[in-house]
Amino acid sequence: MAAIFGPGGFLEKSMIGGYEHRPGQLQMAEAVHDAFENHHHAILEAGTGTGKTLAYLLPAICSGRRVVISTATKSLQEQLYQKDVPFLQRHFAPQLKVAVMKGRSNFLCLAKMHAMADQPVLRGMEEVDAFRQIKDWARLTETGDRAELTFLPDDSELWTRIDARRDTCTGQKCPEFQQCFLTAMHQRAKDADLIIVNHHLFFADLALKKDDFGSILPEYSAVVFDEAHEMEDVASDYFGQQISNFRFEELARDADHAMRLTHQGTPTLLRRTQRIRERSRSFFDAFPPRDGRFSFSRHEREAFLEQNREAYDALVNSLKGMETEFAALTQKPEELLRVARRSFEIRQELAFLFESNEKNYVYWFERRNKGVFLAATPIDVSQILRERLFEAFDTIILTSATLTVGGRFEFIRQRLGLDHVKESGLPPEFHxxxxxxxxxxxxxxxxxxxxxxxxxxxxxxxxxxxxxxxxxxxxxxxxxxxxxxxxxxxxxxxxxxxxxxxxxxxxxxxxxxxxxxxxxxxxxxxxxxxxxxxxxxxxxxxxxxxxxxxxxxxxxxxxxxxxxxxxxxxxxxxxxxxxxxxxxxxxxxxxxxxxxxxxxxxxxxxxxxxxxxxxxxxxxxxxxxxxxxxxxxxxxxxxxxxxxxxxxxx
Ligand code: SF4
The missing domain is CATH 3.40.50.300 (P-loop containing nucleotide triphosphate hydrolases)
Structure with a gap:
């Protein structure tokens, strides 16, 4: 590491990008290198300007292991991939293979796009134009990642109807499976030395470990968490349960869509999905109208059910009704079976949120804009992370500019269940x-x-x-x-x-x-x-x-x-x-x-x-x-x- 980051080292001598030796960066690279070599965890507080990205990427490459780099946001993933990875490939590792993995909804679903082209259900000229541009792009793009579609607004409604989220995906049975952008993403990840993800995807994988494409992440041997101060919040979301009125609306929408695709949309079945919408509305309307997040303890849930038992049962029965109708069809298209499975999962989650009383969970509901969210969140994720992360892997690196309190890492270590780790606070780069x-x-x-x-x-x-x-x-x-x-x-x-x-x-x-x-x-x-x-x-x-x-x-x-x-x-x-x-x-x-x-x-x-x-x-x-x-x-x-x-x- 000294030969690269040290005074007069490779980076300084070649003056790449006006590079200057930074003592904190060298110290960090040596600590990360030591963790990879000796298979231990490391936690490093590196202030702004330390150059922490290179200080973990180069040791990761030198380790010869498959390393997952987890960042806080998609834009940080992009920055790593577009700025730092080409730099590494140019100067250090021309053969380096890197894959970026994001959640399914970032990718185009070819099957949905073709279905939409066959049965035009576009709303207005703007959507027609956007869809045409997406179709042209789909022929050229290698990734299918919507980040390339700079013209598409963040909240595009059209995109939600053609993205690759799980809903109607038939996985390996899909005729587009070979060309599917998700298949390609998974293949790139299997071949990669470095896999760049965000914390949401990482913890979704750690919590679930399965998807239509198998595990989300392929086997890996070490993880670097950048912006590690966000880990507790994100992990809490993925090791908990959450359900909202939107889940029911999406289920009804996807059921209609699947029926259209499979030509099963009889009036009786369409009435079933309409009933789900109506009953979900009356059930969620029963929550207090005030915006905010509120406790939903066992006692409060029981009282709520006592008052709204009819609305609750009606909602559950509307889901059961649709599942039964789908199961009774002579032909059983995979698209409809998938919707029925989702409906069953939603019922189970709803039952968990109302009937369970796990000691380590806090139950709450939130009204925000047009949404009502019911959730159970782990009170303490330290035991879960200790078992599934820090004891399951021998090299986990945590870094961020804000990890210490009063110069000590004790707080973050306790919150995350990180018992054995080498700590480093690096000298600040700024005066x-x-x-x-x-x-x-x-x-x-x-x-x-x-x-x-x-x-x-x-x-x-x-x-x-x-x-x-x-x-x-x-x-x-x-x-x-x-x-x-x-x-x-x-x-x-x-x-x-x-x-x-x-x-x-x-x-x-x-x-x-x-x-x-x-x-x-x-x-x-x-x-x-x-x-x-x-x-x-x-x-x-x-x-x-x-x-x-x-x-x-x-x-x-x-x-x-x-x-x-x-x-x-x-x-x-x-x-x-x-x-x-x-x-x-x-x-x-x-x-x-x-x-x-x-x-x-x-x-x-x-x-x-x-x-x-x-x-x-x-x-x-x-x-x-x-x-x-x-x-x-x-x-x-x-x-x-x-x-x-x-x-x-x-
Ligand atoms: S495999 Fe799933 S995501 Fe991929 S094109 Fe087919 S339906 Fe869409």
Whole structure:
């Protein structure tokens, strides 16, 4: 690793991409290499700018083992595949075989596309045009991955009718199986040295281990998790159960579609699917109309069923009715049998969600937009991950910029069940004490005091005047975001962007391309957002990002720790908020030349004993209580100031 990453090593000598030796990167590459060589787990906190991707990819290639690289999002998968993999192939491993695997709904289903071409059920000229373009593309594409269809909106309804999700897929019995893009994806993965997935696909595979194409992932010997701080949340989703009104609507839609395809759509059968739709609507309408996530304990479920037994039974019977009708058909087309099997699975899941009472699960429901979601989520995934991941494989690498609390990995290790592992905290690549100033105002009321919001609005206005916009204002809830936005909108002359007024990616692009813009946002902008340069020069956080204690999952996790005789505040709530704050503040400094101000308006960080943990966990930012110092710092960091200094220096 030293010969590649070290001072005067291959990368520095060849000056590939203006490469500079980074001590943290070399240290990380050596630690990952050691894990691959000696078959042990490793956990590494690598701050922004460490160059962690190459530091795990090169040791992975050198290991000669088949390694799965799991990233947090599809766009990170794309970035690895389009930027880092070609680099490796050009300079280190021309024969390297890499496969990208994504969930089925990312791929085109050829069978559905042909069926749609034969029986045109397109809605409007726009769909006709989009479908024509997709058909042309289908002839050329090697992957069938919708990421190549840049014209297709994220929420395209047409795509949901032709993607390769399980619903009507007949697997090996499909006449298109040989040409199917999923078959090709699985084949590439079987031949690959590196398989790039996202956490959702990884945990779907770990939880299920089967699909129409066999296991989702082929055999592998090691895994690298990038953005490993997201593992607990994603694993909780896949080791739990969830059902929503959409599942019933999709089932009815797919049943109709399968009947059309197989020419079985008799009026009696079509009435059956219509009944599923109607009964699902009345059943889900019985849930309280308020948006939000609520506990659904055994007692609450029993009370709900007592009041709505008729609607529940009617829904279950409508599914049973369709299954019986399909089973009674003389011809039994595979497409219909599959729908019947799904219907049976849905009934089982519904029964589990209402009748089971597993100790390690928290039961809840959520109303969001037009959806009602019923779920059972594991309270603690550590035992599941210990058995299925950390004891089943000998080399698992976890990395992220936010894994430690107070310099220790204890929290994340406990949450994930990672008992035996070599830990490394790598030296930061940036000079945070010079590049960033942390502003902590002293005269703020407590965040729970009614006087907090007006004072926070004053602080935000003053800070934004000093930074000339160019800021993210990050909030822990929509209510706080909207409240503060309303309080400051008429007092500022900068372009203001508000989360929820456009899709996330659109808002981000607007922010990047609008001079002096300010974005008001909540949790989804706290991570995975990258705006290097002067465009983002200030990040304001209104309060310490503690998870909402009334959220049923948080409440159940707190209760479980209490029952275990532990201190949930110190062992769970504080560490979780520390990692979230590190993520939020991490948006500011993205390169060696970035400079800017971080502001936290919540004085608990200064007053409360636990505030020390937050401060000890953050990089060593220079700190101030003085707005005038913020002004001086920003003036010195501003582009105009730098231009002047540059001129003066000749
Ligand atoms: S195998 Fe399944 S996904 Fe592939 S083309 Fe056939 S039906 Fe579609």
């Amino acid at each position: 945070y004490e010079e590049q960033a100033l942390l502003y902590l105002p002293q005269k703020m009321p407590d965040v729970r005091d009614p006087g907090f919001a007006p004072k926070a609005a004053d602080e935000i206005v003053e800070l934004l005047e000093l930074s000339q916009g160019r800021a993210f204002c990050l909030f822990t809830s929509y209510a706080q975001m909207n409240d503060l936005f309303e309080r400051v909108r008429d007092r500022l002359d900068f372009p203001l962007l508000l989360q929820g007024t456009a899709p996330r990616s659109v808002l981000l692009e607007r922010f990047k391309n609008t001079a002096n813009a300010v974005l008001f946002a909540t949790s989804s902008f706290w991570q995975g957002v990258d705006v290097p340069g002067d465009q983002l020069s200030c990040v304001i956080v209104d309060r310490l990002p503690f998870a909402v204690p009334s959220d049923p999952i948080v409440a159940a996790r707190v209760r479980a720790l209490q029952e275990d005789g532990r201190n949930p505040f110190a062992e769970f709530q504080v560490p979780q908020a520390v990692l979230a704050l590190k993520q939020g503040f991490g948006r500011l400094i993205r390169s060696k030349t970035d400079r800017g101000v971080l502001a936290l308006l919540d004085t608990r960080i200064q007053r409360m004993p636990y505030g020390k943990i937050f401060l000890e966990s953050l990089p060593r930012y220079h700190r101030t209580h003085d707005l005038a110092e913020v002004g001086r710092f920003l003036a010195a960091a501003s582009p105009a100031h730098r231009r002047k200094a540059f001129k003066e220096a000749g």
